[in-house]
Each structure stands twice: as structure tokens, then as C-alpha cells.
Amino acid sequence: MKANVVPIFPEPPPAAAEAPSRALLRLAGISKVFANGTVALDNVDLAIRQGEFLTLLGPSGCGKSTLLKMVAGLGGPSTGMIDWPQSSYDALGEPERLLGYVFQEPTLLPWCSVFDNVYLPLKLAGQRKEAVRERIMAVLAQVGLARFAQHYPRELSGGMKMRVSIARALVTNPKILLMDEPFAALDEITRTKLNNDLLKLFAKQNLTVIFVTHSVYESVYLSSRIVIMSARPGRVSSEIAIDMPYPRDEEFRTSTVYNDYCRRASEALHRAMAESPAEPE
Numbered sequence: 001m002k003a004n005v006v007p008i009f010p011e012p013p014p015a016a017a018e019a020p021s022r023a024l025l026r027l028a029g030i031s032k033v034f035a036n037g038t039v040a041l042d043n044v045d046l047a048i049r050q051g052e053f054l055t056l057l058g059p060s061g062c063g064k065s066t067l068l069k070m071v072a073g074l075g076g077p078s079t080g081m082i083d084w085p086q087s088s089y090d091a092l093g094e095p096e097r098l099l100g101y102v103f104q105e106p107t108l109l110p111w112c113s114v115f116d117n118v119y120l121p122l123k124l125a126g127q128r129k130e131a132v133r134e135r136i137m138a139v140l141a142q143v144g145l146a147r148f149a150q151h152y153p154r155e156l157s158g159g160m161k162m163r164v165s166i167a168r169a170l171v172t173n174p175k176i177l178l179m180d181e182p183f184a185a186l187d188e189i190t191r192t193k194l195n196n197d198l199l200k201l202f203a204k205q206n207l208t209v210i211f212v213t214h215s216v217y218e219s220v221y222l223s224s225r226i227v228i229m230s231a232r233p234g235r236v237s238s239e240i241a242i243d244m245p246y247p248r249d250e251e252f253r254t255s256t257v258y259n260d261y262c263r264r265a266s267e268a269l270h271r272a273m274a275e276s277p278a279e280p281e
């Protein structure tokens, strides 16, 4: 085996409900000051437990993307500590993160088929295509795109492209799936459908998700916990646990309890916005 070959990723255990509540990731006293003096994050404490669907909700500029990038190792904190209690560390002190990242744009390679786009992270990890063909087809089936494996991105709708992006993030069986406003650019019908399908994957694959959104409704529907942030500087303003079981469906979406949670989240967001000075012109 080549020294830099990443081993075949193990299958995740079934049944999200059985996942133990152990912290996968801890952020302690995290601050981030950019070179131009912008304080993007100020003294943020956050722990993410296995099996959680955690959503960061907050006004523009409260540091949601900065936080997500930091978790992904794209830029370190100015002060504070990021700890991966369940991961091994390499000789340079870098944790084994095992993350999947889904951005607002699907960021697919236009000259590659759906199959090859999903193969990309495995290819970069040194896997031969033939060895992972079944795995790629399985993950495409999970997002409902098995029939489209040989199609090219230009032949897909916006929702289908986002499904490819999710498949590409899931194909490595990440410990944490990071999703930065993945459905913001989609129409409401497609967004609702993808919300439902994401929840099915979440339950079936025992995922742990950190999700960023501006939508109160989306955050309540999806999350087991919402962290509401305020801006300038970015801080945790409050938290709401959505203490409702999965699977969730239209019955939950149209229930009084969902409406009550939406009202609470909306009020918490308004408080966070009141704490945030206006954005500079």
C-alpha cells in the first residue's frame, strides 16, 4: 500500500437513534480576527456530539462560514482551541478530520460525469475506480441518482446537481457533514424535497451534521439543536434544542409544535439581530 493511501472507509453503523452522545468536536474560546482587523468570531464555545443535527442560524456576517471553514481546517483560530476528542492526530499534530463539505454552489467539474464527480474525493485519496465502483453506485442510489451516473452536470437540474454534491461529500463516510447554505439557491419545492431526503439520509446513515442557514423554518425542521449567532463580532447568542424525534415529515411541518418552535427560533434570531450592530455600508 502506498504511504499516502487512505484506507477504504468503513460502513457507518445503522440507526441514528442508537448513536451515543459523545462529543466529536469541541470548540473552546474560539476567536478569529482577520488581517484587516475584522473580529469574525469572539469567544465561541461549542461541542458537537455524534448523531446531532446542529444548525448555525444568524444574520449575515455573524461568522457562520468562518466557523465552518475553521472546523474543516481552512484557517485556524486566532485564539482558542479546537479539539477532536475521538480522532487520532498525525505526527504534525493535525487531527484526522474525516469531513464532507457541501457548499451553496454544487461546485461540480463540468467535464466529468456524475459518477466521476462523486469518485473525485476517493481518487484524491488514492483509490482505484474499479475498487470503489460499487460504493459510488450505492451512494448515488442513496441520493436517487443511480440512473444518472453517466450524465454530465449540464444535463441536470439545480436540485440534482446538489444531490451529486451531497453524494460526493458522503462517499467518504465522513464523521461530520458540513453544509454551508446548501439549499439557499433552490426553489421552495426542490428545497422541501431535499430537506426531506437529507433527513432520511441523516437517520439511515447515522450522520452528524453541521448545517448553516438563514431560514428559521428550515433550521427547525432539520435540526436537533439550533445555535443562534449574533454579528460584529460573531458570538453564540442562544441555543434551542428541537426536542422532536426523527423521522420528521409533513405531519411535523404542519404541527402546532413546529409552529411554536419556529416562533421561538424567530424571536431568538430577532434578539441576536438586535445585539448585532448594523452592517457597514
Ligand SMILES: Nc1ncnc2c1ncn2[C@@H]1O[C@H](COP(=O)(O)OP(=O)(O)OP(=O)(O)O)[C@@H](O)[C@H]1O
Binding pocket: 034, 035, 036, 038, 039, 040, 058, 059, 060, 061, 062, 063, 064, 065, 066, 067, 234
Ligand atoms: N478573509 C476575510 N478577510 C477579512 N474579513 C473576512 C474574511 N472572511 C470573512 N470576513 C468577515 O468576517 C465576518 C464573518 O464572515 P462570514 O462569512 O463567516 O459570515 P456569515 O455569517 O457566514 O455571513 P453570510 O451569512 O452572509 O454568509 C464578516 O464581517 C466578513 O466580512
